[in-house]
Amino acid sequence: MEDHTQITETLIQGDDEKLIILVQEALDSGANPGKLLNHVLIPAMDVIGERMESGEMFIPEVLMGARAMGLAVEMLKPLLGDGESSSAGKVIIGTVKGDLHDIGKNLVSMMMESAGFEVTDLGVDIAPENFIAAIKDQNATIVALSALLTTTMPMMKATVEAICESGLREQVKIIVGGAPVNQSFADEIGADGYAADAGSASKLAKSYLN
Amino acid sequence: MFKRMEGFSENDIDKIHNAVMEVLRDIGVAFHEPEALEIFKNHGFKVEGRTVYFSENQVMKALDTVPSEYTIFARNPENDVKVGGDNFALLPGWGAPFIIDNDGEQRNAVMEDYENFCKLVHTSKYLDMNGFLMVMPSDINPQESHLDMILANILLTDKAFMGSPQDRSKAVDSLEMVSILWGGKDKILNKPVLPSKVNPVSPLIYSEEMVGTLIEYATLGQPLEFPDLILSGTTAPITLAGTATVMMAEDLAGVVLAQLINPGTPCVIGGNTCATDMRTGGMALGGPEAIKIIHIIAQMGRFYGVPTKSGGSLTDAFFPDMQAGVESALSMFTSIAAGSHFMNQSCGILAGFNAMSFEKFLLDEEICGMVRKIVTPVEVTEESIGMDQIKRAGIGGAYITFPETFKKCRTELFMPEHATRGSYETWAVQGKKKVHTKAHESLIKRLDTYKKPDIDPSIEKELREFVAQRRAAISK
Ligand code: B12
Numbered sequence: 001m002e003d004h005t006q007i008t009e010t011l012i013q014g015d016d017e018k019l020i021i022l023v024q025e026a027l028d029s030g031a032n033p034g035k036l037l038n039h040v041l042i043p044a045m046d047v048i049g050e051r052m053e054s055g056e057m058f059i060p061e062v063l064m065g066a067r068a069m070g071l072a073v074e075m076l077k078p079l080l081g082d083g084e085s086s087s088a089g090k091v092i093i094g095t096v097k098g099d100l101h102d103i104g105k106n107l108v109s110m111m112m113e114s115a116g117f118e119v120t121d122l123g124v125d126i127a128p129e130n131f132i133a134a135i136k137d138q139n140a141t142i143v144a145l146s147a148l149l150t151t152t153m154p155m156m157k158a159t160v161e162a163i164c165e166s167g168l169r170e171q172v173k174i175i176v177g178g179a180p181v182n183q184s185f186a187d188e189i190g191a192d193g194y195a196a197d198a199g200s201a202s203k204l205a206k207s208y209l210n
Numbered sequence: 211m212f213k214r215m216e217g218f219s220e221n222d223i224d225k226i227h228n229a230v231m232e233v234l235r236d237i238g239v240a241f242h243e244p245e246a247l248e249i250f251k252n253h254g255f256k257v258e259g260r261t262v263y264f265s266e267n268q269v270m271k272a273l274d275t276v277p278s279e280y281t282i283f284a285r286n287p288e289n290d291v292k293v294g295g296d297n298f299a300l301l302p303g304w305g306a307p308f309i310i311d312n313d314g315e316q317r318n319a320v321m322e323d324y325e326n327f328c329k330l331v332h333t334s335k336y337l338d339m340n341g342f343l344m345v346m347p348s349d350i351n352p353q354e355s356h357l358d359m360i361l362a363n364i365l366l367t368d369k370a371f372m373g374s375p376q377d378r379s380k381a382v383d384s385l386e387m388v389s390i391l392w393g394g395k396d397k398i399l400n401k402p403v404l405p406s407k408v409n410p411v412s413p414l415i416y417s418e419e420m421v422g423t424l425i426e427y428a429t430l431g432q433p434l435e436f437p438d439l440i441l442s443g444t445t446a447p448i449t450l451a452g453t454a455t456v457m458m459a460e461d462l463a464g465v466v467l468a469q470l471i472n473p474g475t476p477c478v479i480g481g482n483t484c485a486t487d488m489r490t491g492g493m494a495l496g497g498p499e500a501i502k503i504i505h506i507i508a509q510m511g512r513f514y515g516v517p518t519k520s521g522g523s524l525t526d527a528f529f530p531d532m533q534a535g536v537e538s539a540l541s542m543f544t545s546i547a548a549g550s551h552f553m554n555q556s557c558g559i560l561a562g563f564n565a566m567s568f569e570k571f572l573l574d575e576e577i578c579g580m581v582r583k584i585v586t587p588v589e590v591t592e593e594s595i596g597m598d599q600i601k602r603a604g605i606g607g608a609y610i611t612f613p614e615t616f617k618k619c620r621t622e623l624f625m626p627e628h629a630t631r632g633s634y635e636t637w638a639v640q641g642k643k644k645v646h647t648k649a650h651e652s653l654i655k656r657l658d659t660y661k662k663p664d665i666d667p668s669i670e671k672e673l674r675e676f677v678a679q680r681r682a683a684i685s686k
Contacts, residue, residue, distance in 0.1 A: 103491070151376060
């Protein structure tokens, strides 16, 4: 395979304009779009993820990288062959009903996007039925619930229960988070997973793929 | 009282003010509550959808009716609290779901913790009044725990306290309960007895719950605190000037609504705005930007003639260690020295508001005492200069033997309860106790010696009946 270190570096630097030019050049000189995505761009995003975790890269730098990645994926999408997918999976994310805190939820959403997930962010104050509608609509495989208030944590439980009742429970993994939430609460309400921050949230989501 | 440290020059202030007015005029502020939109419309404000636009005239006219000083009344008149001018109020921590104990272990807070904090507030030499939601009790249905917390606020201390801002119905319950305490709604109309927070959701939004809360408290003329909580770089520009602009715009929008509802309703602007920690995207509550914004808040408040809220003993640390001490002392000192008036979070908070620590509560209290001492004006009189003593001692004399020193040795100087002084040997012999250990020991004593203040039994009965009846209605 050709040397694509320049693409890797440009993506890590978050230089979207240059990245698009480089990706186009690579395509023009005959690079395989699927390989470009899976062997160059996604591994570069993994590097970004690691550097974020170690504190080497700051959040806005990570998000710039993610944005550049998004643009490159848009370019490659129409060129991918059958069976080659640009998405790691479909995620529905939202802050549960009654809760308006979204700073952490937004970070989780952005990190998941940059890890290759197709994320539908429903926003804040989301009722169980809206999560269910979105799961059906998007045919999602992961649902991510955020809550920052003790008063709205019971709504997480209600949302999990509603998903069970709707018959969609088998289809999705449910992950929960937010400052007052912890692993034992996640277990108690029957969620599949809990993560303490955005980096581990996207790792957790990835761990459900096989 | 003092020359304050100021973040802005006069010219800077003008620029910020113009920017604030531009935001209010051209971007506007969203109010997610139709009742508020009606009020704005009826007063001739431009409203489109949920967005309200403000002209400079409209803002300035509303600011005219905001009192620059006011008193919050306590059921024990000795504990009335003056706010504004050189007067400030210190209140305990707010909103923590967790307790971090003396071993650094974190657990869910329970109602008993809440009650213990009330007892500490009641016996505090340095806290002026109680807050609300010092911890979020995990052992009570969160839809009813506001009733228990207000009841504890009333019964366990005779200091003034705050009401619930969690949503409109909890605000109504809080106001009902203080009406019982004061003998009727008419007794508290336009008499400040129950301040409440009203949090804007940055940038530039007031949620349905918060506007509902604002309407309920303002209708009775109860003080409103607008505790902005911007994370610079996330919910406002990363620069302090930009952050100050967004903060003032959303705070003033709330103040205007309060004045339209009930002119003269006391308001407090400012908040616990801080930077984003760019490594994690979380808060940098103990960082220098958060300290700097305290000066800016106080200065902008003086410019607009509105009392301010900021700081407290803030920290991102998870234990009452040096980080916690330094960050807390810096923010507490700065809040008071900058001239802010209303400091929630003055005692106990850890983990960027996510936890309370009993030990830190006592240590923060000590810092509050020190800061109060630091800002108390120095008395300069013939007696305090003490020329006769200076002559008596002459060159090389020993003042420690003087009757004047003897007379004032317990009253003139601040004596810490927990800070260690003296010799290494004594410290070692006494077990090399770190300051949090000492605080833990005095905590036990303090709670043991607490005495519940008296209250008219008929009022207590009526309050308990109200709580029982509301609890039944809520859990239905
Ligand atoms: C900023 C803030 C606000 C802002 C929200 C702005 C916004 N757009 O989100 C405003 C001012 C509007 C606000 C309002 C209120 N708040 Co508030 N708020 C905070 C504060 C200070 C920071 C939250 C934050 O953004 N942190 C930064 C982000 C990056 O961290 P994070 O949210 O924890 O998210 C990370 C992880 O938790 C995790 N995560 C988050 N979601 C998810 C989801 C999944 C699936 C996974 C896997 C992981 C995950 O990953 C994230 C990134 O690393 C917290 C205190 C705190 N330290 O948490 C209080 C806090 C949460 N608020 C509190 C309260 C009480 C309120 C109010 C009721 C008002 C009040 N002062 O009393 C209202 C309620 C409004 C409502 N109905 O929701 C309490 C909650 C107590 C409790 N547990 O019940 C806290 C703890 C503060 C306090 N001590 O009073 N708040």
